[in-house]
Amino acid sequence: MSKIHVTTSINGDQVEYLCEPHETLLDVLRDRVGLTGAKEGCGSGDCGACSVELDGRLVCSCLVLGAEAEGKEVQTIEGMADGEKLHPLQQKLLEHAALQCGICTPGILVAAKALLEKNPDPTETEVRYWLAGNLCRCTGYDKIIRAVLDAAAEMRGA
Amino acid sequence: MVKVVLWGSLRSATGGLTDVEVDAANTGELLKALVEKYPELESIIEEGVSVAIDGLIYKEAWFTPIKPDSEVVLMPYMKGG
């Protein structure tokens, strides 16, 4: 079985790689491209730790094939801050102490960013349902939800 | 002499007692004296025990002083979490 050649854009940079036909985008990102920010918590779409955006759509990268990224735009946690300047969601998660171990944090941030792109003014319930696919075992979600609502308010300039 | 309170299931090693008395001025002496008096306690003490003196649990130190009127409780070694 020969490898597939893929040309894609990751966080705005053009990237080329060879991957196995069955290889997931998560494995490609972590093992071939060297971006280990997306985490594997389950490999089956249940934990959200591997969340990335593919052409602006929130996906579990463990459920996407590396080959599917051909010609698309991939956004990962590594592309979220603008140089030294953190995205408001990153800043708010820090300020609210909304991470303990931090393994879920990249996935939560990518998912929350996708939410706020669609819905800049979500209710608490909307945030809770949107993030229901992102497991966090440490925090009980309280501080995460508060941080996301706070970031949304700040981004709206409220 | 110090009075030592043992946990209930140690009764099988002490002929039915859970309150025993031994001569000891520190925790190490206490454990030695217990084994001398009740040889069946040896394996349990070797597996690891802590000593609580006046409410404070000393995990495994040998040289913690014990006053004659101290409350001394032998405790199983705890770990986890």
Next chain:
Amino acid sequence: MVNEYVESKSDASDVTESKRDFKIVGTRPLRPDGIDKVTGRAMFGADMSAPGMLHGATLRSPHPHARILSIDVSKALALDGVKAVVTSKDFVKQDNSGNQDTLDNLMARDKVLYHGHAVAAVAAVNVDVANSAAKLIKVEYEILPHETDVDAAMLPGAPVLHEGRKFSSVPEGSSPNVSSYWEFGHGDVDEGFAKADIIVERSFKTAATHQGYIEPHACLATMGADGRGELWVCTQGHFMVRELAAAFNGIDASQLRVTASEIGGGFGGKTTVYLEPVAVALARKSGRPVKMVMTRDEVFRATGPTVSSSTDVKIGMTKDGRITAGQAKLRYQGGAYPNITAMLGAMTAFAAYDLDAVQTLAWNVLTNRPKQAAYRAPGAPMAIYTVESVIDEMCQKLDLDPLEVRLLNAARKGTKSSYGPTFDEIGLVATLEAAKAHPHYAAPLGPNQGRGVSCGFWFNFAGNTSVSIAVSPDGTVAVTEGNPDIGGSRASISMMAAEELGIPYDKVRTIVADTNSIGFNDVTDGSRVTFSVGLATIKAARAAIKNMCGRAAMVWGIDPDAVEWKDGAAVPTGHNAGNFPPMTLAEIARDAGKTGGPIAGHFEANADGAGVSFGVHLVDIEVDPETGFTKVLRYTVFQDAGKAIHPAYVEGQMQGGAVQGIGWALNEEYIYGDDGILQNAGFLDYRIPVASDLPMIDAVILEIPNPGHPYGVRGVGETGIVPPLAAVANGVSHAAGVRMAELPMSPPRILAAIDGAKG
């Protein structure tokens, strides 16, 4: 929210400076590892690679109980790209039975004792090849009968896991699957029950639950032919990993340098070894770095969940709510190897109460399930659940307020605890009173809604700890400690160092050093880090301060005793000592080379003096009588932190513990079929709470200082998981109008109970 509770401060101990005005302790600065964690830069267990690295894979038993007749690895070794295979024969036999059990658990020796038990491991050029090779290993098994239920495993004729093995402390005539027996308590329970107006006796069951850390176990090992190696691993205790991985491989501990990665959750589950000794063995055999990462399926099948339990409780009470006697018989199964969790259950079951007569009996039973691992306050949640459920039922029967009854019976300073020692300053009464006064307790409830209350308790541990502090020439400070940071401890340690030294928080950086860079440390367990490492940090800082005061004295030409440390500077103790302006830490550091050399302080001790922590939880639950579906409407946690160093992370521990307990109460469960195979080894079917299941979790911190810590710190990490089981069960029972005696209270179970009550 932090409530300062002053009333209970009696004879202020000289160790605790709880009255001290803190400048940094009690504030909420950003954590030092935060930026790395929100940008994806932080390196966790599976994030490290090495040049020439191989990947490991494990072959696991397809049977819950079988004798291994032979293992043939030749086909696997012959596969292209396979570099090494190991089995139990590659490891060194251990003298210590506990260590041998750990070794047998990570690589089965004569028998496989549960489905998923490792039998061999392979290192190959990539994961695909390693997995294919593992499948080529031929194992011949003689299948044996199995048992996964705690009560059934105690019956005569049950399959025996460890034939012929003698367990000390087990009474004659017990089932050969009983690996330990424990008894605690004081007073005469028969006499106590005779004094009771009512006696309630109930039996309860709780399911095994998994810690559910989101990061699977992972490590990367390198091993030279000279027996020197490196190990990168996500663990709660890299010194523990070093001791075990070295001993199992017959190498010297000091030659194996273990570095703790960032850790993606542990909750007790990463206080032992699974992959690490295997990766070291594979690296040694292959001469190449070997990375091993578990799949989620492996995490569920082969790492430790907590115990499942079956418990009988009997409590006697007078009409006005005074408990006259309490008794509990606890039977825990913790999988295929001995453990002490039942003992901890027996010690903690009645710890919240001041009782004249109390007795707890506990058995640990061996079954064909994975070896249990510690899970947050191990043993306590399921024990306290049973006691708190019965007390709630008695309050209901006697029409008494559940918080008043708990206050009436609450353990306090001077109470002889149910596990032996007499309590010093403790915070249970303050916590109960805070709950009683909170608006949540008075809020109205709607139809099909119920309010549950429960107390909780955990000992908190101390233990072996090493910390060193170095003052840099530019006046900043490096703190080196050896306990993996599982919940923000680097922040709280930096805060305590800054507080003691009198310098800003951001002038301190705390790192968790590898095993060759700092003295030995016990595992991060028992909520010990903020207490023990904090204590050691304060003492190390004091050593550095003493040194710096000495330098100032030299410069000023006065006696070192005439210099004290104030607000980050050496000052003369008074006019008589001399009239010199303060000499700051930065000034002393700048000239250190001229006054005697580098300035550092260190402290190593087997710390004692940990303070117990009590909590009280209030929960409002709604039950849909048509479906048995439950909704948690409101949740408030009250807990004594002693002193909250970083209140946001203390709240985080309380909230996280509460939610793990809610999951345990409502959903989480290891489900076995008759075939002895775990049926729900994934997050889809083993459902931990998700964001949409929950309300906000209000956290109220009480501060009743621990006399054994300079700042009054108690551990806070574990108590929070204890009360939810009974609080939620009591809430469900009130909402549904039926008593629930089995966890989890999944909708079908609740529905069955409602239908059963209708008759």
